Amino acid sequence: MRIDAKGVYYRDLNKKIREVVAAGADKIELDNVNGQYFIGDGINKPVTITINGVPGNDLGAFMNGATIIVKDNGQDNIGNTMNAGKVVVHGHAGDVLGYGMRGGRLHIRKDVGYRVGIHMKSYLENKPVLIAGGKAGDFFGEYMAGGVLILLGMYSDDTEKPKHGFLLGTGMHGGVIYVRGGVDEKKLSNEVGVFSPTNEDEAELKGYLTEYCKDFKLDIKEVMKEKFVKIVPKSSCPYGDMYTPMPR
16 A cells, blocks of 8 residues: 655544554555654554655654654654554654653664653563664663663764763663663763673674664674673662652
């Protein structure tokens, strides 16, 4: 099923997408997308939506099993509270990616913005994974409670830009962040520590990156050529000392 989104109001476009999904379409291609919001939101069927153009904010929010492939850049709030499925962005993406993300995969080919992975969480076997192939802005992994963030720093258009911004891991109290080639520890928050991955970590990491490389036709050997560091919280209650205890 092919839909021309040129000049189509976002509500009308999303209504059409939901209609064709309900009618049984398993592959949808959207042409001439130009900033329409909320594409793929709440879809809970295993449909693949390919987007030619740049979608607007909240792509794939509350999604529960679909796959979205963006052939260009993405904007902000991709994967907001996503439960399952996958979003693959072949260009750059904006801020607040994976907000409250509870499961599924979010694969970005190039750079990402600020507050990526904020409030990510996991439950039992439902573990979200967000991989950025380029560089990241400030507050990467802010208030992260679960899941996996991976930053490669490899596929950026800006060679002078630092790999990551300030306050990485601020308020982090769960989950794990892996960064290829190390981090600037002066830019980390006080709540996190840097460690070497275990053999089990490396096996899990390779599994995630194998899927990522397949999506973008990259060489997994090249990605794994450099060592990764593992960033985890020092405490499960990073702000426990900031509040006055209740009297008994």
